[in-house]
Each structure stands twice: as structure tokens, then as C-alpha cells.
Amino acid sequence: MNNNLLPLIDKLTETHSLSLAEYECLITERNDEAAATLAERAVRIRREIYGNSVYIRGLIEVSNICQNNCYYCGIRASNSACERYRLTPDEILSCCEEGYELGFRTFVMQGGENAYFSDSLLCDLLREIKSRYLDCAVTLSLGERSRESYEKLYAAGADRYLLRHETANAEHYAKLHPAELTHENRMRCLRDLREIGYQVGCGFMVGSPYQTNAMLAEDLKFVETFKPDMCGIGPFIPHKDTPFRDHPAGSVELTCYLLSILRLIHPPLLLPSTTALGTLREDGREMGILSGANVVMPNLSPTSVRRKYLLYNNKLSDGSESAQCKANLAARMRAIGYEIVCARGDIKK
Numbered sequence: 330m331n332n333n334l335l336p337l338i339d340k341l342t343e344t345h346s347l348s349l350a351e352y353e354c355l356i357t358e359r360n361d362e363a364a365a366t367l368a369e370r371a372v373r374i375r376r377e378i379y380g381n382s383v384y385i386r387g388l389i390e391v392s393n394i395c396q397n398n399c400y401y402c403g404i405r406a407s408n409s410a411c412e413r414y415r416l417t418p419d420e421i422l423s424c425c426e427e428g429y430e431l432g433f434r435t436f437v438m439q440g441g442e443n444a445y446f447s448d449s450l451l452c453d454l455l456r457e458i459k460s461r462y463l464d465c466a467v468t469l470s471l472g473e474r475s476r477e478s479y480e481k482l483y484a485a486g487a488d489r490y491l492l493r494h495e496t497a498n499a500e501h502y503a504k505l506h507p508a509e510l511t512h513e514n515r516m517r518c519l520r521d522l523r524e525i526g527y528q529v530g531c532g533f534m535v536g537s538p539y540q541t542n543a544m545l546a547e548d549l550k551f552v553e554t555f556k557p558d559m560c561g562i563g564p565f566i567p568h569k570d571t572p573f574r575d576h577p578a579g580s581v582e583l584t585c586y587l588l589s590i591l592r593l594i595h596p597p598l599l600l601p602s603t604t605a606l607g608t609l610r611e612d613g614r615e616m617g618i619l620s621g622a623n624v625v626m627p628n629l630s631p632t633s634v635r636r637k638y639l640l641y642n643n644k645l646s647d648g649s650e651s652a653q654c655k656a657n658l659a660a661r662m663r664a665i666g667y668e669i670v671c672a673r674g675d676i677k678k
């Protein structure tokens with residue numbers, strides 16, 4: 330094998346760390362051999378920790394009402410073409426009930442930032458879910474909140490929190506978001522969540538507008554130093570009613586390459602093979618797993634609202650993307666040598 334990147338890959342495998350310049354080089358100089366070597370090592374190291382298990386999470390998209398105006402996102406506040414909805418606490422509980430019967434032991438409540446989901450509403454809901462389903466974990470993905478709010482939600486039973494950092498580079502952050510959303514506050518939230526005791530997930534889009542390989546290297550360095558429990562990455566996909574409508578989508582190939590690197594940076598990381606990957610390619614989620622991912626998050630939202638939670642064009646919401654089609658997902662995972670498991674799926678440290 331003629332692979333000039335092998336020394337870097339060896340160093341990463343052994344030390345779980347590279348310099349910024351080395352990460353950038355690994356990305357810029359990538360080739361098929363390097364991708365194959367990284368994937369092989371990522372899969373091997375994951376197998377040592379998680380065997381051939383793939384964890385599943387039931388994703389409940391609680392509301393697409395959002396006060397923010399992120400330039401990339403289809404549910405941004407100014408998108409008047411977006412048909413808005415929110416689920417009531419009872420509807421969310423019904424999703425959990427259905428999910429539990431289907432074998433889900435983690436529920437992820439994700440939604441836009443909106444005052445309706447107040448601390449008191451969420452705390453009541455969390456207490457109800459946690460008392461009904463003692464063997465389940467609840468993950469929240471409801472954006473930036475105050476430290477006090479995160480504390481209350483944790484005390485009410487939330488186990489995990491997903492808040493993608495979106496980009497580790499502050500100038501890049503400012504090109505993806507309006508001025509009122511700051512990189513500084515994003516990082517403050519992640520630090521607070523970690524200190525409070527949540528299992529924390531960060532993450533970023535691959536191929537977002539104005540992103541460079543040097544910036545992706547910063548994202549990798551951030552994961553290396555912050556050591557999150559989870560990291561969600563997926564290709565950027567334009568949405569027709571956003572300012573970034575004419576920007577090209579990110580690549581599946583680079584996303585998979587980065588999944589392998591992330592696995593080697595932090596071997597126990599919970600790494601989802603995301604819907605965005607499955608949206609760009611029929612076998613995108615399988616490719617993610619074969620690159621080192623170990624989580625999939627099928628959709629548990631009521632079918633009537635699913636097509637409204639459109640973060641980007643053509644977002645998948647049916648087929649093996651839906652929780653009801655768990656058997657189909659299981660068959661697809663089995664076909665590539667993996668088993669989906671009915672367990673909370675906490676990080677193994």
C-alpha cells in the first residue's frame with residue numbers, strides 16, 4: 330500500500346491526538362487508502378469496546394417552532410413557508426409509550442428554541458417519563474438555555490444533552506449565525522452541561538458554507554480536548570427556504586472519513602450515523618456504521634408532523650428512518666454484521 334498518511338494514522342491510533350496542522354493534513358491529503366485504513370482501525374477499536382452492538386435512540390421532534398435564525402436551518406424563525414407545530418406533553422408521552430413497546434430505551438426530545446418548553450413544563454414531563462420507564466435514558470436537544478434551566482432539567486431526570494457546537498471556529502460561527510447567537514454562549518452551554526453532570530453531545534456539519542479544512546481540524550481538536558460523550562456529525566444539506574439555499578451539500582465521503590478519525594480520537598465516543606447521511610445516500614447510514622459510528626436515531630415523532638421537521642431539503646422520515654420500521658433497520662444492520670440492541674446505550678468509559 331502506497332500511503333503517505335500512514336505515519337499520521339499510526340500516531341493517531343496510538344496517542345488519540347494530533348496537532349492542528351496534522352489533522353488538517355490528514356483531511357487535505359486524504360485518499361482512498363487512508364480512508365480504508367482509518368475505517369478499518371476505527372471499526373476494530375469500536376468492536377473492542379462495543380462489540381457489534383449498534384445503539385438506537387427514539388427521536389421525538391417535539392416542535393419546529395424556533396426563535397432563532399441560523400442561516401442553514403429550515404426551521405429558522407423567518408422561514409414563513411415552514412408549517413409550524415408543537416406536540417403537547419400528552420402527545421410526547423404517547424411517543425414514549427410507543428417507543429418503549431418498540432424496544433427503545435433512550436428517548437431524545439429535540440426541538441427548536443421556544444419559550445413554550447418552559448422549565449416547569451419540561452420538568453413535569455421528565456419526571457413523568459422517568460417514573461414510567463425506569464430503565465430508560467432521556468436526552469434533551471432543545472438548544473441554548475441558562476445554567477439554572479439546565480440544572481433544573483437535570484434534577485428532574487434528564488440524563489443527556491445534545492447541543493452541536495456547529496463549528497469550533499468563532500469567525501466561522503459568526504458566518505453561520507446572526508449576531509445574537511454567539512460562539513461564546515454555545516461553548517458556555519456545553520461547559521455548563523458537562524459540569525452539571527449530563528452526558529454531553531457536541532457536533533458539527535460537514536461541508537457547511539465557508540468551512541475550510543483548517544476549521545475541520547479545529548473541530549477535531551475541540552472533540553479531542555473536550556472529550557464529549559457523544560458527537561453528532563452529518564453533511565450540510567441546503568434547504569430551499571434559507572439564505573444558504575444555493576450552497577452545495579457536504580460530502581458523504583468526507584463525513585465518513587471524519588467519523589473514523591473521531592472514533593480514533595476518542596474510542597468510547599457515542600457516534601451517530603445521522604439522518605443527513607441517509608438522506609444523501611440510500612446506504613449512507615450503513616456507510617457511517619462501517620466507518621466507525623455506533624448509534625442510529627430513528628424517528629418516533631407522530632407521522633402527521635414528521636414531514637414538517639425539515640431542517641434541510643428531502644430530509645428522510647420514513648422507511649428505516651422511522652422507529653416503526655425497526656425490523657427493517659435491524660435487517661439492514663444485520664446485513665453488514667451489526668445488531669441493534671434494546672438498551673439505554675450509555676457510553677462505556
Ligand code: 5AD
Pocket residue numbers: 401402403493495533534563564565566567568605640641642
Ligand atoms: N443541513 C444539515 N444539518 C443541519 N442541521 C440544521 N440544518 C441543517 C442543514 N441544512 C443540523 C444542525 C443542528 C442539528 C439539529 O441539525 O447541526 O444542530
